[in-house]
Amino acid sequence: MKRLIPAALLGLISGLLRVSFFAALPAPFAVIDPIIFLIIWYVADYAPDKALAAAIIAGASIDALSALPFASNTLAYAAACAVAILLYNRIFTSHDWPGILVMSLAAYSSILAVLLLLRAASAVLGGEVFFEMTITEYAPQFFSNLLTHSLVTIAVLFAFSILRRGHHRNSSIR
């Protein structure tokens, strides 16, 4: 249990950054979701339990500062974590770029899909006033966010590979 604490703390920080800092930035930066990168980092590091802990704590911190019913975002990020784990264990078993990119996109899509389903469920069960969104309104946002997220993922992977190359070079000089 103790070994999950750092992952939970990182999840909390990522959740707060996502909901307060990144969401306040102008497009396309507003789409950046550090939680997904944290989840994929842990999944690719063979630590699915840490990924789940980070996803749950991050989702709960977003739920605390959201208008949606509590546990909506927690459930969405847990589902994203489940998708990432499933893909990593069954399909993309190595740390290659396309695999990480597809995992990131699948995780992000599952978050959007689960939140949409939960909003529909809330509208049916709780009668919230702000969930009356038509598919023509939602679809363009969905695809635009997905495209931006894929570009952000590529940028993060690129930055990561440069950093790693620099690190290897420094290590070999020493």
Next chain:
Amino acid sequence: MRRTSRNLTVAILALAGFFVMGLLGWLSPVTSPITRALTTVAGPFYRAGSTFSRMREAALYDALPEDAMDRLITENAKLHSLSAENEALKDAVDYRERFTEDLLLARVVSPVSDASFFGLIIDRGADDGVRVGQPVITGDGIMVGKILSVRAQTSAILLLSDSRSRLAVAVQNETNTIGVLEGDRGIAMTISLVPISEQLAPGKTIITSGLEPGIRRGLVVGTIDSVSRNAQDPYQTAAVTPFKSAAHPIFVQILVSPEFGISGKK
């Protein structure tokens, strides 16, 4: 692998249970203290992001002294409505105090980050007297939206530019044209179905008309950017530009009017 699958299944089932409990409002006693703590931490994060957005906009749109300009337009609009109101009040025998609401200061902790609506989350909720429908202003009387939903410690504001937003407004022209301001996907605001006989012109200030229960006359909303008319159409449409100083508010004020009951709805 089997252990991971079991953990995931248990977690997702438990969270689905929490979701239903959250929907029924049963989690409020547990979540309220957590929310209170997180709003304190989230405020500075939001401020940093919001400051970055303002700086970027200022760089993109040639940094005019927009705050000073907004202040002057707001003051001018106030003077106009105060003067008209003063005349009306002088004539009225049964004068009574109209503005009885209190201002409640709130800190914005997050913009709404999902695609359901364009809004803001603030650190004041039902425990502080916030109710659904109350108007929210920033600065010196610039209206930004209305309270959409309320939790114990936080509330969600529906911005005027959201497609679901409707507000009874008046144009500060000779005839005090009234109309309904509608939002458009978070990016624009329009007043439509204004008879062609009414004089609408770019630059005119839009204020709340006072016809909507709980929202007094004279709150400044924006200025007319352009007017579109069609020779065959008996109506005209005005595009309204909001004030730039209201774009990324860090603090807002809620007009807590006694007209709003405890139930949260009028």
